[in-house]
Amino acid sequence: MTSFYDRHVLPQVVDLICGMPSFQKARAELLPQASGTILEVGIGTGRNLPFYRPAQVQCLCGIDPSLHPKAMKRAAQAGLMLTAMPVTAEKIPADNDSFDCVVCTFSLCSIPDPAAALLEIRRVLKPEGKLLFAEHGRAAEDSVRRWQDRLTPAWRAIGGGCHLNRDIPSLLVAAGFSITHFKAGYVPGPRFLSYFYSGIATVQ
Numbered sequence: 001m002t003s004f005y006d007r008h009v010l011p012q013v014v015d016l017i018c019g020m021p022s023f024q025k026a027r028a029e030l031l032p033q034a035s036g037t038i039l040e041v042g043i044g045t046g047r048n049l050p051f052y053r054p055a056q057v058q059c060l061c062g063i064d065p066s067l068h069p070k071a072m073k074r075a076a077q078a079g080l081m082l083t084a085m086p087v088t089a090e091k092i093p094a095d096n097d098s099f100d101c102v103v104c105t106f107s108l109c110s111i112p113d114p115a116a117a118l119l120e121i122r123r124v125l126k127p128e129g130k131l132l133f134a135e136h137g138r139a140a141e142d143s144v145r146r147w148q149d150r151l152t153p154a155w156r157a158i159g160g161g162c163h164l165n166r167d168i169p170s171l172l173v174a175a176g177f178s179i180t181h182f183k184a185g186y187v188p189g190p191r192f193l194s195y196f197y198s199g200i201a202t203v204q
Contacts, residue, residue: 010160011068015045018106022187026134026198027051027105033200034132036100039063039124041089041117042107046071049078061094063087064107066160089117094124101125105134108168110161118175122203131177131201137168139195140184147192168197177201 017023024047031051036058040048043062049071052060060082062071067086075082087093090113102121111117121131139145148165155164172179182199 006160011045011066014160015047015068015070018044018047020189022189022194022196023047023106025187026196030105030132030134030198031103032056033130034101034103037098038101038103039092039094039099039121041092041102041104041121042111043071043082043084044068044107046074046082048103048105049074049080049082052078052080054079058100059083061085061099063089063092088112089120092120092124096123097126098124099126100129102129102131103133104131106136108133108135108171109137109163109166110159112161114166114171115175118171118177122176125203127203129203130180131172132199133168133172133201134196134198135166135168136164136193136196137166138164139186139191144191144195151192164192172201176204178204 027048028051031048032053034052035056038057038060040062043064045068057080060080062082062084065086065088067084071084089111102125108114152164156162179199179201184197187194187196
């Protein structure tokens with residue numbers, strides 16, 4: 001059973017944090033590249049939706065076990081038809097090779113089993129498809145990494161399962177993806193939270 005905090009407070013906090021300029025800038029750089037049949041993993045409150053180009057979207061599906069009503073409202077405001085499902089990324093209800101593009105932003109940090117989720121993403125992505133990703137994760141410096149490791153247990157408890165220290169590129173490669181475009185570095189904010197990865201990955 002979820003708590004009042006998990007149901008009502010946490011979604012608002014996450015939406016506020018994910019609306020900060022650094023997060024929005026990452027979305028603005030990434031989302032216009034999405035096209036065709038699109039699956040968004042961890043759609044949440046729909047923060048990505050204003051950054052899609054509707055003329056490039058053939059259909060858009062969004063999954064999130066904590067799907068928020070704001071997602072449908074933001075889809076309508078963006079001129080998008082959204083099919084939203086409150087399901088987990090570890091078991092995506094779609095056939096193999098279903099999507100031209102999968103979008104995953106600031107979600108791999110909190111998915112309970114990111115390795116399983118990425119294998120599912122690979123399964124539903126067409127052979128010529130692409131995964132657009134933007135995530136925060138394990139920093140480059142050992143000193144910051146040590147703080148990420150120390151803080152993650154407490155942060156995970158109050159942050160909806162968010163891990164500060166996941167190595168996103170390693171997870172992608174282990175799941176069979178090839179990273180074709182990649183950017184990593186700090187954005188404004190606390191260093192333990194502000195090491196961002198973004199790019200495009202394809203199936204090897």
